[in-house]
Amino acid sequence: MDSLVKIEGVSKIYPRVHKSHERLQAFISLLFGREPAHGAVVLDNINLDVVRGQSLGIIGENGAGKSTLLKVLTGVIQPTRGQVQVQAKIAAMLELGAGFQPDFSGMDNVRMKASLMGMSSKELDARLDDILEFADIGEYIHEPVKHYSSGMVVRLGFAVVTACEPDLLITDEVLAVGDESFQKKCIRWIEQFMKRGGTLLLVSHSMYVVQKLCQRALWIHEGRVEQYGEVFPVTQAYLAWHEKRSAREKEKRIEASGDGAYYRIEQFNLVGEEDDSTPAFAMGDDLSIELQIYSPDDRPPVGVVGVIRADGTPVYGVVSDNEDVKPVKLSDHNYRFRICFNDIRLLPGSYNLSGHSMDPEGVRIFDNRQIAFTIKGNTKEVGYIRLPHEWQD
Amino acid sequence: MIDKILGKLELSFFRNLVIRQIRQDYLENMTGFAWLILQPLILLAVYAFVFSTIFKARIPEAGDIGFVPYLAVAFWPWTAFSEAILRANGSITANGALIGKVAFTTELIPLSSVTATFIMHIIGYLAVLIVLQLLGTHIYWLYLLLVIPVFLLMWLFACGIALFSSAIQVFVRDLAQILPPLVTFWFFTTPILYSASYLPESIQNIAQYNPMAWFVTRLRELLLFGEINLDFTALVIVIFIMVFAWASLRFFRRFSGHFEDFL
Numbered sequence: 001m002d003s004l005v006k007i008e009g010v011s012k013i014y015p016r017v018h019k020s021h022e023r024l025q026a027f028i029s030l031l032f033g034r035e036p037a038h039g040a041v042v043l044d045n046i047n048l049d050v051v052r053g054q055s056l057g058i059i060g061e062n063g064a065g066k067s068t069l070l071k072v073l074t075g076v077i078q079p080t081r082g083q084v085q086v087q088a089k090i091a092a093m094l095e096l097g098a099g100f101q102p103d104f105s106g107m108d109n110v111r112m113k114a115s116l117m118g119m120s121s122k123e124l125d126a127r128l129d130d131i132l133e134f135a136d137i138g139e140y141i142h143e144p145v146k147h148y149s150s151g152m153v154v155r156l157g158f159a160v161v162t163a164c165e166p167d168l169l170i171t172d173e174v175l176a177v178g179d180e181s182f183q184k185k186c187i188r189w190i191e192q193f194m195k196r197g198g199t200l201l202l203v204s205h206s207m208y209v210v211q212k213l214c215q216r217a218l219w220i221h222e223g224r225v226e227q228y229g230e231v232f233p234v235t236q237a238y239l240a241w242h243e244k245r246s247a248r249e250k251e252k253r254i255e256a257s258g259d260g261a262y263y264r265i266e267q268f269n270l271v272g273e274e275d276d277s278t279p280a281f282a283m284g285d286d287l288s289i290e291l292q293i294y295s296p297d298d299r300p301p302v303g304v305v306g307v308i309r310a311d312g313t314p315v316y317g318v319v320s321d322n323e324d325v326k327p328v329k330l331s332d333h334n335y336r337f338r339i340c341f342n343d344i345r346l347l348p349g350s351y352n353l354s355g356h357s358m359d360p361e362g363v364r365i366f367d368n369r370q371i372a373f374t375i376k377g378n379t380k381e382v383g384y385i386r387l388p389h390e391w392q393d
Numbered sequence: 394m395i396d397k398i399l400g401k402l403e404l405s406f407f408r409n410l411v412i413r414q415i416r417q418d419y420l421e422n423m424t425g426f427a428w429l430i431l432q433p434l435i436l437l438a439v440y441a442f443v444f445s446t447i448f449k450a451r452i453p454e455a456g457d458i459g460f461v462p463y464l465a466v467a468f469w470p471w472t473a474f475s476e477a478i479l480r481a482n483g484s485i486t487a488n489g490a491l492i493g494k495v496a497f498t499t500e501l502i503p504l505s506s507v508t509a510t511f512i513m514h515i516i517g518y519l520a521v522l523i524v525l526q527l528l529g530t531h532i533y534w535l536y537l538l539l540v541i542p543v544f545l546l547m548w549l550f551a552c553g554i555a556l557f558s559s560a561i562q563v564f565v566r567d568l569a570q571i572l573p574p575l576v577t578f579w580f581f582t583t584p585i586l587y588s589a590s591y592l593p594e595s596i597q598n599i600a601q602y603n604p605m606a607w608f609v610t611r612l613r614e615l616l617l618f619g620e621i622n623l624d625f626t627a628l629v630i631v632i633f634i635m636v637f638a639w640a641s642l643r644f645f646r647r648f649s650g651h652f653e654d655f656l
Contacts, residue, residue, distance in 0.1 A: 014654055017654060017655050020565075023566075026651075027565065027648075031647065074496050076494060076496045076653065077653045077654075101413060101417075111409055112410075115406040115408075116406050118403070118406075119405070
């Protein structure tokens with residue numbers, strides 16, 4: 001296997017640098033070849049081998065160390081520990097406008113950037129036309145870069161990268177900028193680049209992009225390798241973990257708000273519809289709803305029931321308090337509302353029933369639940385509800 | 394060995410950096426270039442006035458050449474040197490954005506800054522020499538060939554100082570405040586406004602190993618008097634500057650991988 005970049009046991013620990021005496025201490029430590037006092041551990045013992053033709057996607061949540069890992073791979077920063085072996089021509093697109101001098105013209109900046117990527121002036125002259133064609137910014141090339149729009153900066157930056165024909169292309173979500181036609185142009189170029197045998201290393205939050213472009217994936221979590229291998233198992237594991245975490249966070253939020261003062265919804269359901277599939281009704285049916293609320297201080301709580309369209313538009317809502325309705329006490333701390341929407345006049349479509357619990361004063365909403373349901377039928381009426389009407393002479 | 398010292402010389406990139414530096418610092422506007430000549434000229438006029446009119450300084454060594462040419466020939470190289478190290482000092486911090494995003498040989502930044510300043514001041518120096526000749530001072534133009542290696546050594550010396558100071562500046566921000574008075578002190582202890590023989594003998598023994606004193610004295614001898622003085626001190630100075638430059642590069646590289654953490 002033809003290894004392009006290999007890193008072994010790489011750790012990156014940012015030193016503590018906020019106070020001037022810490023900087024001085026770090027300076028003295030480095031002078032004597034020691035490690036400076038440790039601050040944040042961003043990467044912890046990472047091993048990775050990028051092989052020719054095996055594009056790699058790096059995934060993980062924000063702050064997991066993805067960008068730092070890319071900086072280590074591209075040689076922008078040196079790891080605190082570990083080895084980085086580069087055996088290929090790398091082009092990095094971490095920030096396409098990086099290194100551009102705003103006061104200088106686009107042309108001057110292209111020369112600068114090309115020389116930075118190791119192109120001689122002769123090579124550049126030979127490819128200049130291609131670069132200008134790819135960037136497609138016309139006469140603006142002679143204007144100072146500070147007059148460019150952000151999209152133009154990106155186009156120029158990408159154009160230079162395309163000209164230097166790397167073995168390994170490293171990118172960090174940069175394709176999210178620029179207009180759609182340019183994005184397509186970039187993607188096409190990347191696909192051709194991979195067809196020609198180029199290898200891609202990208203950081204992305206889009207599992208779709210990673211699965212589409214990469215054969216392997218690396219999931220980093222808090223600076224460590226969580227999983228590394230074939231793209232599908234790794235991305236799926238990451239997504240599953242993400243969902244689980246979101247659910248856990250919601251639970252935590254509820255716990256954190258304190259059981260003692262929490263008017264919690266114990267149950268919210270359509271009477272007679274016990275199965276959890278989306279219940280369907282026809283226009284004119286009755287919707288019978290039950291809302292059970294736990295009252296921590298055993299005072300009768302206030303309940304709210306409403307209907308929302310699937311796109312989020314509220315259709316109707318009613319608060320028990322405003323209609324002087326008291327809940328039925330089922331047992332200590334448990335109260336129940338029952339409400340029936342007779343002869344439902346909603347037009348066919350998807351809706352949500354929404355239930356809320358409030359404190360006995362009806363000041364604050366504590367909890368909410370939703371039930372999805374659909375209204376079936378054929379009608380050419382438009383809008384949300386059928387208003388009672390009659391056509392007259 | 395040489396390869397290891399020079400690393401991968403990114404010549405094309407270095408040239409672009411120098412051009413960029415020159416355009417940024419000197420050619421931004423027409424007045425920028427004019428000031429490059431005017432500022433030292435005005436300073437020169439001030440020193441000439443203060444020392445020859447108020448202090449009535451007499452420099453026997455100057456003979457019938459006069460104080461102003463005697464001062465000018467030494468003053469310009471000093472300006473190039475001092476401005477180079479002061480400008481290069483903050484160059485790493487000023488280019489923090491580039492260093493954090495692109496991989497390249499970081500030492501090129503202070504080196505290009507020093508080189509740009511030297512190139513511009515050498516142009517100014519030639520202009521001054523021509524003006525002096527036109528005003529009646531005889532300049533030994535042929536010895537300009539020997540001036541070149543002197544300037545090269547001075548450039549190398551400035552590069553060494555720039556590598557040391559720009560690396561330290563990243564960690565010790567106070568250096569930017571400490572450096573200018575130090576450079577001023579160096580200016581007054583270097584025989585630019587006076588002749589080396591003015592120094593008390595006890596100090597002369599030490600002062601002869603001040604590389605800048607050696608440089609300006611040699612430049613005067615070459616251009617104004619047509620003398621070539623190569624003695625043991627010359628060897629010491631050359632060896633010292635070589636070792637100093639090598640040490641500065643070692644020093645710089647010890648820190649350069651960590652700059653990003655501190656910018």
